[in-house]
Amino acid sequence: METETIFIQHFNEESRPLAYYLAKMDGYKAAKKALAMQPDDITAEMKKSNMRGRGGAGFPTGMKWGFIPKTSTKPKYVVCNADESEPGTFKDRDIMRYTPHMLFEGMLIAGYAIGSNIGYIYIRGEYTREAKLLDAAIDEAYEKGYLGKNIMGTGFNFDITVHRGAGAYICGEETGLLNSLEGKRGEPRVKPPFPAIAGAFGGPTIVNNVETLAAVPYIITNGGDAFSKMGKIEKSGGTRLFCVSGHVKKPGVYELPAGSVTLRQLIYEHCHGILGDKKLKAVIPGGSSAPVLTADEIDVVVDIEPLMKIGTMLGSAGIMVVSEDYCVVKLLGRITKFYAHESCGQCTPCREGCKWMEDIIERIEHGHGREQDLNLLLDIADNINGKTLCALGDAAAGPVMSFVKKFRADFEAHIRGGKCPNA
Amino acid sequence: MPKCVIDGKEVEFTPGQNMIEVAAKAGIEIPYFCYHPGLSVVAQCRMCTVEIEKMPKLQTACSTAVAEGMVIKTKSEKVIKNQKSVMEFLLINHPLDCPICDKSGECDLQDFSFKYGDSNSRYTEERRTYMDLDMGPVIKKSMNRCIHCTRCIRFGEEIAHIHEMVATRRGNNTEITTIDGRPLETDYAGNYADICPTGSLTLKDFRFKKRVWYLKKTPTICEGCSKGCSMEVHQDNNVIARCLPRVNMEVNRHWLCDEGRFNYHYVGDKKRVKEPAIVGHSNPTASSSPSINPVANVNKTDWGSAIDAAKTVLAGKKVTVLIGSDLTQEEAKLLQDFVPATFSGASMFHFGTPGIKSVADDASADNILKRKSKTSNLNGMEKLGLKGFDSMPAGTEAVLVVRGGRAVLPDLKGLPAIGLGVFNESAAVRFKAILPGTAFAEKDGTILNHDNREQKLKRAVLPPGQSKALTEILMMWKNRKADNKSGATGAA
Numbered sequence: 001m002e003t004e005t006i007f008i009q010h011f012n013e014e015s016r017p018l019a020y021y022l023a024k025m026d027g028y029k030a031a032k033k034a035l036a037m038q039p040d041d042i043t044a045e046m047k048k049s050n051m052r053g054r055g056g057a058g059f060p061t062g063m064k065w066g067f068i069p070k071t072s073t074k075p076k077y078v079v080c081n082a083d084e085s086e087p088g089t090f091k092d093r094d095i096m097r098y099t100p101h102m103l104f105e106g107m108l109i110a111g112y113a114i115g116s117n118i119g120y121i122y123i124r125g126e127y128t129r130e131a132k133l134l135d136a137a138i139d140e141a142y143e144k145g146y147l148g149k150n151i152m153g154t155g156f157n158f159d160i161t162v163h164r165g166a167g168a169y170i171c172g173e174e175t176g177l178l179n180s181l182e183g184k185r186g187e188p189r190v191k192p193p194f195p196a197i198a199g200a201f202g203g204p205t206i207v208n209n210v211e212t213l214a215a216v217p218y219i220i221t222n223g224g225d226a227f228s229k230m231g232k233i234e235k236s237g238g239t240r241l242f243c244v245s246g247h248v249k250k251p252g253v254y255e256l257p258a259g260s261v262t263l264r265q266l267i268y269e270h271c272h273g274i275l276g277d278k279k280l281k282a283v284i285p286g287g288s289s290a291p292v293l294t295a296d297e298i299d300v301v302v303d304i305e306p307l308m309k310i311g312t313m314l315g316s317a318g319i320m321v322v323s324e325d326y327c328v329v330k331l332l333g334r335i336t337k338f339y340a341h342e343s344c345g346q347c348t349p350c351r352e353g354c355k356w357m358e359d360i361i362e363r364i365e366h367g368h369g370r371e372q373d374l375n376l377l378l379d380i381a382d383n384i385n386g387k388t389l390c391a392l393g394d395a396a397a398g399p400v401m402s403f404v405k406k407f408r409a410d411f412e413a414h415i416r417g418g419k420c421p422n423a
Numbered sequence: 424m425p426k427c428v429i430d431g432k433e434v435e436f437t438p439g440q441n442m443i444e445v446a447a448k449a450g451i452e453i454p455y456f457c458y459h460p461g462l463s464v465v466a467q468c469r470m471c472t473v474e475i476e477k478m479p480k481l482q483t484a485c486s487t488a489v490a491e492g493m494v495i496k497t498k499s500e501k502v503i504k505n506q507k508s509v510m511e512f513l514l515i516n517h518p519l520d521c522p523i524c525d526k527s528g529e530c531d532l533q534d535f536s537f538k539y540g541d542s543n544s545r546y547t548e549e550r551r552t553y554m555d556l557d558m559g560p561v562i563k564k565s566m567n568r569c570i571h572c573t574r575c576i577r578f579g580e581e582i583a584h585i586h587e588m589v590a591t592r593r594g595n596n597t598e599i600t601t602i603d604g605r606p607l608e609t610d611y612a613g614n615y616a617d618i619c620p621t622g623s624l625t626l627k628d629f630r631f632k633k634r635v636w637y638l639k640k641t642p643t644i645c646e647g648c649s650k651g652c653s654m655e656v657h658q659d660n661n662v663i664a665r666c667l668p669r670v671n672m673e674v675n676r677h678w679l680c681d682e683g684r685f686n687y688h689y690v691g692d693k694k695r696v697k698e699p700a701i702v703g704h705s706n707p708t709a710s711s712s713p714s715i716n717p718v719a720n721v722n723k724t725d726w727g728s729a730i731d732a733a734k735t736v737l738a739g740k741k742v743t744v745l746i747g748s749d750l751t752q753e754e755a756k757l758l759q760d761f762v763p764a765t766f767s768g769a770s771m772f773h774f775g776t777p778g779i780k781s782v783a784d785d786a787s788a789d790n791i792l793k794r795k796s797k798t799s800n801l802n803g804m805e806k807l808g809l810k811g812f813d814s815m816p817a818g819t820e821a822v823l824v825v826r827g828g829r830a831v832l833p834d835l836k837g838l839p840a841i842g843l844g845v846f847n848e849s850a851a852v853r854f855k856a857i858l859p860g861t862a863f864a865e866k867d868g869t870i871l872n873h874d875n876r877e878q879k880l881k882r883a884v885l886p887p888g889q890s891k892a893l894t895e896i897l898m899m900w901k902n903r904k905a906d907n908k909s910g911a912t913g914a915a
Contacts, residue, residue: 168593170593185589185590190464190465190466190486340594340595341594342593342594343593343594343595344593344594344597345571345590345592345593345594345595345596345597346465346467346571346573346590346597347466347467347468347469348467348468348469348470348509348512348513348570348571349469349508349509349512350594351512351571351594351595351597352512352513352515352516352595353512354594354595355551355594355595356512356515356546356548359548360548376545383504383505383508383511383512386480386481387469387472387480387481387505387508388469389466389467389469
């Protein structure tokens with residue numbers, strides 16, 4: 001039996017128009033069903049579904065919705081995090097490109113569930129084409145009465161606005177995103193208060209990933225239990241979109257039931273193995289911030305809990321595969337440079353530490369490393385890890401600690417040999 | 424009252440109270456840079472992290488609500504390692520130019536580095552540097568010293584109600600600057616230097632004047648307006664180096680406006696008349712001519728001659744006495760006793776700010792601190808029953824003006840006048856004689872601010888030259904016999 005998938009079969013150009021969505025994908029039927037339900041029942045269904053946020057943190061979505069206060073003097077907001085800024089992640093782009101109405105329908109249902117009439121899609125600045133496609137699709141939905149006032153005659157109103165970012169990783173962090181959305185500098189806020197209490201413009205807000213929201217219509221149509229059962233592992237329902245990139249023969253977006261494959265299966269069966277049939281050197285399993293795994297560690301089920309058990313994370317499911325002849329020092333240097341560049345600069349350890357680590361790794365890469373640099377790197381990373389205002393510090397420290405620990409010999413070879421042994 | 428435990432010590436707190444303050448009250452120091460009791464909490468510097476039982480990660484004390492039964496450790500191994508680490512991070516790009524930095528000696532970064540940092544640095548990379556821009560007349564910016572605490576940004580937005588300080592660029596390149604590099608516009612710019620925890624923003628007025636550890640500090644009151652802000656005068660060798668706000672949550676909280684802060688300059692002004700003087704001609708009864716050179720004709724003399732000259736001008740005339748509302752309650756009361764006994768039929772008025780004749784005219788000028796009355800004791804004058812000066816009463820033949828250094832002289836209609844108090848040479852030409860008195864920083868006393876709050880002035884410096892307190896001058900006046908004529912050139 002073919003495994004059931006939610007998205008991937010629709011990832012082609014024909015499925016974008018509203019007409020296709022209505023005719024072939026039971027479009028907006030879930031919304032019609034949801035708008036006849038009690039809002040609390042929708043949230044209950046979401047809790048049953050075991051949907052865990054697809055943005056990176058894996059927070060249970062139903063629980064997040066449940067945090068929204070029932071009464072509020074301020075407007076409530078549904079914010080879709082379409083910043084997709086974690087390097088190695090490109091699944092949300094496909095959803096927005098090919099099935100935008102799934103996202104709108106999900107947001108609309110979410111809005112009804114929490115009592116919000118306003119939705120924002122915060123899309124990363126680099127996604128210019130997708131932003132235009134979303135705007136066009138939103139126009140279509142308004143025209144046919146699936147968005148706007150009195151949706152499908154139910155009396156429920158819901159508006160969606162696309163807001164483009166200006167190119168900052170930190171605006172994928174939910175409070176940084178909210179600041180940016182409000183027109184402020186994109187910097188994370190101190191939590192608490194959490195967005196559920198005081199989010200966008202001070203109102204109660206849910207911030208959900210594109211994939212999370214786009215799966216909501218499926219959950220409403222088929223029930224939370226059905227979605228939960230799609231997952232092959234405890235506490236994780238539904239399917240997952242994996243973004244596989246790097247040195248594999250067949251990179252791309254794969255949709256598989258949550259917890260149904262190991263990293264080895266994903267790389268060697270689904271992606272047809274390593275380019276040039278070389279040996280595997282390393283795998284970064286969850287976007288560039290996830291601690292790296294060696295070739296010996298890939299018999300692990302690719303899901304939140306199993307990866308956490310071995311000290312890394314699923315994150316945004318951006319899996320980067322590295323073959324044996326690629327320099328891991330250079331790779332870590334590139335990753336660290338990214339986080340140093342993207343640090344917002346407000347808190348001390350991240351602002352000062354990320355650049356310091358970048359400088360040291362760059363020195364090592366170019367043959368100017370010193371023996372004490374590796375322990376210094378580990379100590380700086382430890383001084384950042386868990387001690388910053390938002391998770392960017394952890395995102396920068398995790399790779400450094402894991403790369404230096406797991407590939408220490410490569411770093412030492414650079415330091416002692418004065419150059420890359422692979423070069 | 425709920426209780427928590429800090430470093431094994433049971434401490435009471437009021438719900439909502441900041442953890443740093445709770446600890447401080449119990450005598451436990453939690454170091455911090457970005458936190459400021461008068462500003463919003465941003466938890467950016469990470470210096471104030473503490474360990475809280477049942478929480479796996481370190482928490483910032485500034486942003487964590489204290490709860491009943493909470494067990495807080497401020498000196499655990501984890502906390503100390505983090506403090507060392509934050510200090511290291513803050514210093515890797517700091518120029519460490521304390522020897523030439525004005526902040527040195529009262530610098531949080533320096534003090535906490537000494538207490539919580541490491542004397543060695545592991546940093547061998549190139550330090551970050553910035554180009555500096557001119558921020559206008561009040562503040563000198565030295566961005567290389569900045570630790571990005573954003574207190575200045577928050578002060579502008581939250582207190583001065585002006586969005587002028589901003590963070591530009593990001594990450595390691597973040598620069599704290601003004602929008603488009605414009606000069607500062609706020610009238611409260613001095614506070615930027617006060618709240619800066621390093622020498623990144625310093626007062627141009629104070630730059631290279633004095634090492635802070637030489638300064639003697641006197642708690643007193645600003646005389647700049649009827650707000651009566653609590654202030655500290657810092658002096659060395661009887662010279663005022665600067666004035667800083669003194670925390671008074673009921674009046675000015677942590678702040679001081681620039682007008683009040685820099686008002687002190689007249690106290691040590693070279694042109695201030697510091698000796699008794701006879702103005703204009705050697706014959707004090709001759710009417711002054713408007714064409715005389717104002718500087719050349721303020722002739723120093725001794726106290727006896729000056730008082731004699733003043734008496735000659737006022738004797739037997741119908742006198743109007745104008746009392747500056749920059750005087751203290753004590754001084755005004757003294758005059759209320761002295762004037763009727765000395766000049767029969769004299770009328771008395773207070774004066775201070777053009778257009779502000781009574782407390783009814785006084786109001787907040789900017790909804791922050793400044794008020795319309797530019798003297799501090801307007802309310803006090805009225806409470807003593809003095810009327811505001813409007814126009815010279817008909818039949819006035821001579822005027823006695825008594826003021827500190829702040830009340831604005833009204834039009835004296837060319838009448839013969841005696842000035843008692845603080846005058847500079849250009850103002851002195853309007854008088855026949857000057858009896859030099861004391862400025863706000865040179866006397867003790869009380870003012871009643873707009874809010875009926877008694878604020879105490881305290882003497883910070885000694886009066887310059889032969890200037891004397893009002894009590895002394897009036898005493899000399901009374902005790903000097905009319906027939907005791909000493910020559911204008913005689914020694915004092």
